Amino acid sequence: MKEWTRSDTLALASNRCTSCHGLGLVFGKRGKSNPCNCVLRAIFRACYARFRYCVEKEKYMSKVSLQFTRGTDRRLTWGRKDEEYIADFILVSRRSLTPTEYKVFKYHFLLGADWKLCSRKFGLSRGNFFHMVYRIMHKLGRVFHELEPYSLYPLREYFSTTVRGVKPVSRPLPPQTPDRVPVRPWRRAA
Numbered sequence: 001m002k003e004w005t006r007s008d009t010l011a012l013a014s015n016r017c018t019s020c021h022g023l024g025l026v027f028g029k030r031g032k033s034n035p036c037n038c039v040l041r042a043i044f045r046a047c048y049a050r051f052r053y054c055v056e057k058e059k060y061m062s063k064v065s066l067q068f069t070r071g072t073d074r075r076l077t078w079g080r081k082d083e084e085y086i087a088d089f090i091l092v093s094r095r096s097l098t099p100t101e102y103k104v105f106k107y108h109f110l111l112g113a114d115w116k117l118c119s120r121k122f123g124l125s126r127g128n129f130f131h132m133v134y135r136i137m138h139k140l141g142r143v144f145h146e147l148e149p150y151s152l153y154p155l156r157e158y159f160s161t162t163v164r165g166v167k168p169v170s171r172p173l174p175p176q177t178p179d180r181v182p183v184r185p186w187r188r189a190a
């Protein structure tokens with residue numbers, strides 16, 4: 001099971017969050033650290049935004065893109081990374097949610113039905129509908145980050161790996177600008 005550290009969560013946490021106060025971690029029994037729900041929602045939103053972007057792009061662009069396999073021989077492979085991401089996003093969600101949650105996920109996030117339509121369709125009050133949406137976001141945000149061996153999040157790492165089925169040769173990650181803020185001592189504003 002993946003351990004969550006402050007460097008995983010700090011940049012994603014909401015400063016206004018009353019549970020973690022911008023730290024992104026909450027501490028459970030025996031001092032075990034857990035990602036705060038605000039972090040899980042941020043991960044879900046990032047993955048969902050990328051999913052929508054890929055779906056839109058797929059409509060207009062060629063489905064095949066040329067990718068480098070990082071390694072000593074720098075082989076080239078014909079990859080379908082966006083397509084793979086779209087499939088993974090849906091597959092992982094279906095596997096992780098209960099059948100009822102998945103139905104709501106499908107209507108709301110994949111088909112774009114708003115709360116009114118969903119409430120009517122599933123016989124849920126507005127409050128219960130949003131409760132369920134939050135539960136879905138928390139569940140999936142966690143899974144997207146904890147999934148092994150290839151997590152969907154961080155997206156940069158997902159999209160820098162080779163396409164499934166191609167042997168993941170040793171591939172040092174390229175030097176890149178971090179999308180997380182480096183860890184530094186946290187101080188409450190005076």
Ligand SMILES: [Zn+2]
Nearest residue numbers: 017020036038
């Ligand atoms: Zn929080």
